[in-house]
Amino acid sequence: MNTARAELRKLLTLPSLRWTAVLTWAGTALLAYAYGVTQPRGDAAGLAPLGYAQAGFLVLGVLTAAAEYQAGGQIRTTLIAMPRRLPLQGAKDLTLAAVTLPVAAATAAISTLPAGGGTWTPAATAYLTLTTLLAAAVTGIVRQALPGVVLLLGLYFIAGPLLRARYGAVAAYLPDTAALDPARGAAATITWTLAALVLAAVTFARRDAAQG
Amino acid sequence: MVSPVRAELRKLLGLPTARVALVLGTLLAPVVVLLNAPYNRRALAAGTLSDPTQLGLRELGVGLIGALVLGVVVVSSEYTSTGDDAPGARQLTATLTAVPHRLRLLAAKTVALVLVVAAQAAVTAAGTLALTQALHGEYVPLPAPERVAAAILYWVLTALLAYAITLITRTGIVPLTLLILNSTVVSVSYLLTKLTDLAAYLPDIAGAHMFLRTDGFPVELAPVTAGLVMTAWVITLLAVGAVLFHRRDA
Numbered sequence: 001m002n003t004a005r006a007e008l009r010k011l012l013t014l015p016s017l018r019w020t021a022v023l024t025w026a027g028t029a030l031l032a033y034a035y036g037v038t039q040p041r042g043d044a045a046g047l048a049p050l051g052y053a054q055a056g057f058l059v060l061g062v063l064t065a066a067a068e069y070q071a072g073g074q075i076r077t078t079l080i081a082m083p084r085r086l087p088l089q090g091a092k093d094l095t096l097a098a099v100t101l102p103v104a105a106a107t108a109a110i111s112t113l114p115a116g117g118g119t120w121t122p123a124a125t126a127y128l129t130l131t132t133l134l135a136a137a138v139t140g141i142v143r144q145a146l147p148g149v150v151l152l153l154g155l156y157f158i159a160g161p162l163l164r165a166r167y168g169a170v171a172a173y174l175p176d177t178a179a180l181d182p183a184r185g186a187a188a189t190i191t192w193t194l195a196a197l198v199l200a201a202v203t204f205a206r207r208d209a210a211q212g
Numbered sequence: 213m214v215s216p217v218r219a220e221l222r223k224l225l226g227l228p229t230a231r232v233a234l235v236l237g238t239l240l241a242p243v244v245v246l247l248n249a250p251y252n253r254r255a256l257a258a259g260t261l262s263d264p265t266q267l268g269l270r271e272l273g274v275g276l277i278g279a280l281v282l283g284v285v286v287v288s289s290e291y292t293s294t295g296d297d298a299p300g301a302r303q304l305t306a307t308l309t310a311v312p313h314r315l316r317l318l319a320a321k322t323v324a325l326v327l328v329v330a331a332q333a334a335v336t337a338a339g340t341l342a343l344t345q346a347l348h349g350e351y352v353p354l355p356a357p358e359r360v361a362a363a364i365l366y367w368v369l370t371a372l373l374a375y376a377i378t379l380i381t382r383t384g385i386v387p388l389t390l391l392i393l394n395s396t397v398v399s400v401s402y403l404l405t406k407l408t409d410l411a412a413y414l415p416d417i418a419g420a421h422m423f424l425r426t427d428g429f430p431v432e433l434a435p436v437t438a439g440l441v442m443t444a445w446v447i448t449l450l451a452v453g454a455v456l457f458h459r460r461d462a
C-alpha cells in the first residue's frame with residue numbers, strides 16, 4: 001500500500017504529465033469541433049478524434065516510465081526504498097492505470113459525446129488507458145523518452161496506417177485498430193498491452209537497474 | 213566559421229539517435245516503394261491509381277521522420293544531462309565554453325543540420341525515384357528536376373521546422389509529437405483545411421505543394437508561393453528560437 005501511495009505521489013507531482021493531459025484535452029476538443037462541423041453525427045465521427053488523441057496518451061505513458069531513468073537516477077532511490085522489483089512494477093502499473101483512467105474518461109467524453117456516440121465512451125476510456133500502459137511498458141524497456149516517443153508514434157501513426165492501407169486483413173492484429181473500430185481491434189489491444197507489460201516486468205526484474 | 217560547423221557536424225553524426233535516424237530515414241522510403249510494388253503495379257495496369265506521375269515523389273514522405281529526428285536531436289542532445297553522477301551538467305555548457313558567441317554557434321548548428329539533411333534527402337530521393345523507375349518505368353515518367361529539388365528543399369525545411377520548435381521548447385517530445393502526428397496519412401493539418409481555407413497556409417500543407425499537386429483543395433498554392441509560405445514559417449520560428457537561445461539562461 002505504501003508503495004502504491006509513493007508511486008501515486010510521484011506521478012501526480014510530475015509537471016510534464018499535467019501539461020500532457022491539458023494539451024491532449026485541448027487538442028481533442030479542437031478535433032471534435034472540426035469533425036462536428038464537417039461530418040455527420042454518429043459513432044464514426046465520435047471516435048475519429050481519438051485516433052489522434054491517443055498520441056497524448058502514448059506520450060503520457062512514455063514520460064511516466066522515462067521519468068525514473070532521467071538524469072539523477074531516481075530509479076536507484078526507488079529501488080533502495082522498494083527492492084522487490086516485481087511488486088514494485090505491479091504497483092507502478094496499477095497507479096498509472098488509476099491516474100490515467102479519469103484523464104482517459106474525460107478525453108473519451110470530449111470526443112464521443114458531442115457527436116452522439118456516447119455508447120462508446122467506456123470502451124474508448126479502456127482503450128486509452130491500455131494504450132498508456134503499453135507505452136509505459138515499451139519505454140520501461142527502452143528507458144529513454146525520445147526514442148520511446150519516436151518508436152511508438154512512428155508505429156502508431158506512420159507504420160500502422162501504411163500497413164492498414166495495403167494489407168487490410170492485418171488490421172485485426174494491430175494494437176491501435178480499436179481506436180476507430182472498437183469491436184474489431186479490442187482483442188489485439190488487450191493482447192499487445194498484456195504482452196508488453198509482462199515483457200517490461202521480466203526485463204525490469206532481471207536487468208541492471210542503473211544501466212542506461 | 214568553418215571549425216564550429218565541422219565540430220557541429222561531428223557532434224551530430226556521433227549521436228546514436230542521429231545515426232539511426234539517418235539510416236532508417238534513408239531506407240524507409242525505398243523499402244515502402246518495394247513493399248507497395250505489387251499493389252501499385254496492379255493499380256497502374258488497371259489505371260486506378262490517382263495521378264501516377266507523382267508516384268515516386270509521394271512515396272518519399274515516410275522517410276521524413278528521419279529528418280524530423282535529426283532536426284530535434286541536434287538541439288535536444290545539448291540539453292540532456294551528461295550522466296547520472298552529474299545530473300546538472302549538460303553538453304551545452306561545454307559547447308558554449310568553446311563557442312561563446314551564441315548566434316554564431318546557432319548559425320554553425322543550422323549549417324550542419326542543413327548539410328546533413330540535404331545529403332540524406334538527395335540520396336533518398338535518388339534511390340526512391342530510381343527504384344520507382346526500375347519497377348514502374350513504363351507508366352511513371354521521371355519527375356522534372358525542379359520538382360525533385362523542391363522535394364529535397366521540403367525535407368530541409370521540415371528538419372529546420374523541428375529544429376526551431378526544439379530551440380523554443382528545449383525538449384524533443386513536443387516537436388516530435390506534433391510533427392509525427394501531422395505526417396500520418398490523414399494529417400491534422402489536412403483536417404483543418406476542411407474547417408478553414410487558411411489551413412492551406414500551414415507549413416506542412418503549403419510545403420508539400422512545392423512538389424506535389426493534390427486535387428480538391430480549397431486553396432491551390434503555386435509551387436513557388438508554397439515554398440515562400442513554408443520558408444516564412446521556418447524563418448519566423450527560427451527567429452523566435454534564436455532570440456530565446458540568445459537571451460535565455462543556458
